[in-house]
Amino acid sequence: MKRSSDRILTTHVGSLIRPPALQEFLRAKQAGKPYDQGAYAACLAQSVAEVVRQQAAVGVDVVSDGEFGKSISWSQYVLERLSGFERRPITSGAKNPFTRGVDRERFAEFYAELDAREGVATTVEAVCTDPISYTGQAELKRDIDNFKAALATVNVEEAFLPVAAPASVIPDRKNEYYKSDEELIRAIGAAMRTEYRTIIDAGFLLQLDDARAAVTYDRMVPPARFADYRDWLALQIEVTNAAIAGLPAERIRYHVCWGSWPGPHTSDVALKDIVDIILRLNVGALVIEGANPRHEHEWRVWESAKLPAGKVLIPGVISHATNVVEHPELVAERVVRLARLVGRENVIAGTDCGFAQGPFHRRVHPSIMWAKLAALVEGARLASAELWA
Numbered sequence: 001m002k003r004s005s006d007r008i009l010t011t012h013v014g015s016l017i018r019p020p021a022l023q024e025f026l027r028a029k030q031a032g033k034p035y036d037q038g039a040y041a042a043c044l045a046q047s048v049a050e051v052v053r054q055q056a057a058v059g060v061d062v063v064s065d066g067e068f069g070k071s072i073s074w075s076q077y078v079l080e081r082l083s084g085f086e087r088r089p090i091t092s093g094a095k096n097p098f099t100r101g102v103d104r105e106r107f108a109e110f111y112a113e114l115d116a117r118e119g120v121a122t123t124v125e126a127v128c129t130d131p132i133s134y135t136g137q138a139e140l141k142r143d144i145d146n147f148k149a150a151l152a153t154v155n156v157e158e159a160f161l162p163v164a165a166p167a168s169v170i171p172d173r174k175n176e177y178y179k180s181d182e183e184l185i186r187a188i189g190a191a192m193r194t195e196y197r198t199i200i201d202a203g204f205l206l207q208l209d210d211a212r213a214a215v216t217y218d219r220m221v222p223p224a225r226f227a228d229y230r231d232w233l234a235l236q237i238e239v240t241n242a243a244i245a246g247l248p249a250e251r252i253r254y255h256v257c258w259g260s261w262p263g264p265h266t267s268d269v270a271l272k273d274i275v276d277i278i279l280r281l282n283v284g285a286l287v288i289e290g291a292n293p294r295h296e297h298e299w300r301v302w303e304s305a306k307l308p309a310g311k312v313l314i315p316g317v318i319s320h321a322t323n324v325v326e327h328p329e330l331v332a333e334r335v336v337r338l339a340r341l342v343g344r345e346n347v348i349a350g351t352d353c354g355f356a357q358g359p360f361h362r363r364v365h366p367s368i369m370w371a372k373l374a375a376l377v378e379g380a381r382l383a384s385a386e387l388w389a
Helices: 020-031 037-058 076-078 102-106 108-118 137-151 181-201 211-220 226-243 296-303 326-343 365-385
Strands: 085-089 125-129 158-164 205-209 252-256 285-288 311-320 349-352
Touching: 037 076, 037 137, 037 365, 085 108, 102 108, 125 181, 125 365, 137 158, 158 181, 181 205, 181 226, 211 226, 211 252, 296 326, 311 365, 349 365
Parallel strands: 158 205, 205 252, 252 285, 285 311, 311 349
Antiparallel strands: 085 125
């Protein structure tokens, strides 16, 4: 993993807004309708090539494929790559898993409006009914081949592929096969190791996306105790470490955020209360949300928490969730204050989260997404001028 040795490098979390032509194929695929598979493959390859070209053109140093090959969301895509799960209609009267959480109870009227506008209700659930194994080799090879072809035409520093960390694989899954939820998550981690290893073997950085690590606090406490949540999180980190055991830590990034939804987030767990557990991860970089107004102040956590030697911090210095384009001078300010704490060579400027949570769900208009990434690049340039003055 390259470091900011002579200037602040830039990257983002991974998921970018899909173009309309690609979305048409994905709609048909999700709906189980017939579509021209050859035309879809050609459109996907072309879309990946274009989004990689756009990232390079705007000046992003460490780029992704936009997650364009995933026909479902950033976490649910794994349903198409793991055996052992069955999709069932949610029975009438069953509680929608999206309605859980202290924040949702406190601001119930707001969330009712948000859900109606964004359509978060789901009609199916994933149930583990058989042993889990990895079956997505063909889809993964396609994504790797498309990404390599796109990268051959641009000049960037590095490239990464984002995938779900074990805790975030198929959120709200149900278990009808394994003896316990712990046995289930360990089986998921063991199966996902195939995906993790294949990405690294292909020459890319691996990014483990883990929104559920922090978000689960809001769903557990209360009625559970904070200590129960920390025990749960420690287990997820242990499983993740087992899934990447023996893989080069310097090729792995870990992304943790507090969820992408545009809500109050008043019951989010504080970074200072979980940073010690997150630092147990055997990874080379921590990608941590830090630009939204609920968590921006947490840059000060690094005044007392020590970033281990060899690790890189990739803070979110622009938000994916607001249409306001950050001023480059604000981006530079966010970068510089962290670089003063952990060392300029240990900081890469990033985004809070992905700009698209799935093929059809985005937080900003595509034109604003590119304007924000341009502001990220310019802010990193300003920060570099100050840090290397």
